[in-house]
Amino acid sequence: MSIVRAIGRFAYDFVIGDDWKIAAAVVSALLVGALLLVAGVPAVAVVLVTAGLVAAAFTAAMVIDVRR
Amino acid sequence: MAHHAVWGLVLATFVAAFVEFVEALTIVLAMGLTRGWRSALAGTGAALVALAGFTAVVGYALATWLPRSALQLVVGVLLLIFGLQWLRKAILRSAGLKAQHDETQEYREQTQAARAAGEQRRFGLDWFGFVVSFKGVFLEGVEVVFIVITFGLNAGNVPVAAASALVAGLVVAAAGVVASRPLSAVPENTLKYAVGLLLATYGTFWSVEGLGVLHGGRSLEWPGGDLALPVILAGWLVLSRILVTVLPKVRAREKVGA
Numbered sequence: 605m606s607i608v609r610a611i612g613r614f615a616y617d618f619v620i621g622d623d624w625k626i627a628a629a630v631v632s633a634l635l636v637g638a639l640l641l642v643a644g645v646p647a648v649a650v651v652l653v654t655a656g657l658v659a660a661a662f663t664a665a666m667v668i669d670v671r672r
Numbered sequence: 673m674a675h676h677a678v679w680g681l682v683l684a685t686f687v688a689a690f691v692e693f694v695e696a697l698t699i700v701l702a703m704g705l706t707r708g709w710r711s712a713l714a715g716t717g718a719a720l721v722a723l724a725g726f727t728a729v730v731g732y733a734l735a736t737w738l739p740r741s742a743l744q745l746v747v748g749v750l751l752l753i754f755g756l757q758w759l760r761k762a763i764l765r766s767a768g769l770k771a772q773h774d775e776t777q778e779y780r781e782q783t784q785a786a787r788a789a790g791e792q793r794r795f796g797l798d799w800f801g802f803v804v805s806f807k808g809v810f811l812e813g814v815e816v817v818f819i820v821i822t823f824g825l826n827a828g829n830v831p832v833a834a835a836s837a838l839v840a841g842l843v844v845a846a847a848g849v850v851a852s853r854p855l856s857a858v859p860e861n862t863l864k865y866a867v868g869l870l871l872a873t874y875g876t877f878w879s880v881e882g883l884g885v886l887h888g889g890r891s892l893e894w895p896g897g898d899l900a901l902p903v904i905l906a907g908w909l910v911l912s913r914i915l916v917t918v919l920p921k922v923r924a925r926e927k928v929g930a
Binding site for chain 1: 904907908919
């Protein structure tokens, strides 16, 4: 059990890292991009909007981090 | 693959691997000098063998089972999270909101812990020195392997990525042998900032392309193709500089308001 827990902790530290908000920001921005794509929005628009969303979500995560 | 993409790959993997190897070297030096070189080097060797196995299994699994767009999405997302974590720390350090990473301080802490630890021998080795060296090299090494595999597979050139990381490892090892002390002269914070920007750039590029897995399975195309990479890099650089300027003001306003 301790090995499973150790692997889980390693995976969490490795992927999520010190601040879970960064991972949440990336995943949410890409989810919105995926929804836009499925909804039939042109691919070029999805590419540009998703990139902008990633930057915006990262900025929001940083501001929340500093304000706490 | 275009020339600039090859150089981007070489540069990104070299710098990222260099930073990770410096951290691993700090730990191995601390163990070698306080607990004995035999255990520290045995731990390092065992970690390198474990890393080779890990690389073979993960690399084969990724390359064999995932279609290109799914691979881009999965590794792009991981790379983006990874890169933004580095960028976050670099921005906070540049803005004076977080202490600078200091290899000398890290080395001091490691050696103090090593001196305080009790003596326990297994297989003729000092177990503390062996385990700490193994963990240090393996954990830092997994990050390098991850970068090599993701960059290499996505750019379609694993050998170039692996060679860049290997050269970085040899340079750090040689510097460690010559100096026999932590490489505190390496501007690690600046390097981490650069690596964060590079990882975030490639992560953005690939994760967004990978969304095409939901769109007939074909990768999405950035306007301008690979030429979008320098534009994305410039975008992350500008945003990070804005955050370095603005975040201290946000913190100050928050303190006044509290």
